[in-house]
Amino acid sequence: MIRDSKAFFIGLLMMLSFLGIYAYMMSPSFGNGRNGLEFADDMFNSISKGSVNDVIQGEVKKIDKWHGTEIDVTLPCKDEAQADRWSAALQKVDGAQVSVDGIKVKVKTDLGNLLANIAEDCANMFDNNGEAVQQKYGTDPRDATNRWYSITKAVIKDLEKQERFKESVAITQFQKKVIEPSYNYYGVEAKQVRDNTGVMTFMMVFYLIYTLWYGFAIYYLCQGLGITMSKAAKKQEA
Numbered sequence: 079m080i081r082d083s084k085a086f087f088i089g090l091l092m093m094l095s096f097l098g099i100y101a102y103m104m105s106p107s108f109g110n111g112r113n114g115l116e117f118a119d120d121m122f123n124s125i126s127k128g129s130v131n132d133v134i135q136g137e138v139k140k141i142d143k144w145h146g147t148e149i150d151v152t153l154p155c156k157d158e159a160q161a162d163r164w165s166a167a168l169q170k171v172d173g174a175q176v177s178v179d180g181i182k183v184k185v186k187t188d189l190g191n192l193l194a195n196i197a198e199d200c201a202n203m204f205d206n207n208g209e210a211v212q213q214k215y216g217t218d219p220r221d222a223t224n225r226w227y228s229i230t231k232a233v234i235k236d237l238e239k240q241e242r243f244k245e246s247v248a249i250t251q252f253q254k255k256v257i258e259p260s261y262n263y264y265g266v267e268a269k270q271v272r273d274n275t276g277v278m279t280f281m282m283v284f285y286l287i288y289t290l291w292y293g294f295a296i297y298y299l300c301q302g303l304g305i306t307m308s309k310a311a312k313k314q315e316a
């Protein structure tokens with residue numbers, strides 16, 4: 079039963095407008111068949127990609143100090159097919175000596191050359207130039223990048239067994255700051271906050287107002303129906 083018709087109809091009007099805006103946001107009206115949530119997700123991904131580029135470049139600059147550091151590792155694979163794929167990738171590294179023994183890949187290479195080769199592929203991926211990676215390895219660019227992640231993970235484990243922790247830590251950081259971002263942001267257009275301040279400000283303000291709008295709609299509907307919260311009376315001692 080409606081106890082306060084004015085409050086109820088205010089709440090009803092606010093709720094209907096809230097649902098109307100929500101229906102519009104869920105419609106494919108934001109370019110390329112995207113709804114509002116997909117548009118916002120793409121925008122934030124693009125902004126974050128623009129911001130992470132400095133992190134990647136900072137890590138790539140550290141590669142130079144590893145030139146002249148030789149590593150000799152044995153990498154276990156799950157099957158011979160994987161061993162062949164890993165071997166083919168490692169042979170792209172300048173000066174690398176690679177051999178396959180069943181399901182094991184043995185490689186002796188300069189660590190700087192290894193990281194430089196991977197960094198080149200990751201740069202192409204980050205710039206959405208997957209075609210260059212595909213031509214180099216003859217496979218899907220995401221598969222090629224994921225392959226480097228798996229290879230470096232195996233290299234890290236072998237180096238840790240050799241107690242070469244400085245090298246293993248360096249490769250681990252390279253994975254996180256170069257390989258992972260290049261894989262995750264492949265296909266995403268990079269944008270800078272300074273070039274999209276208007277859109278970003280609107281989205282943040284809209285989210286705040288839209289959330290409050292829903293809260294007040296519920297509040298007025300409850301008030302109109304006589305649903306209120308009151309503090310329980312304190313019991314007095316006899």
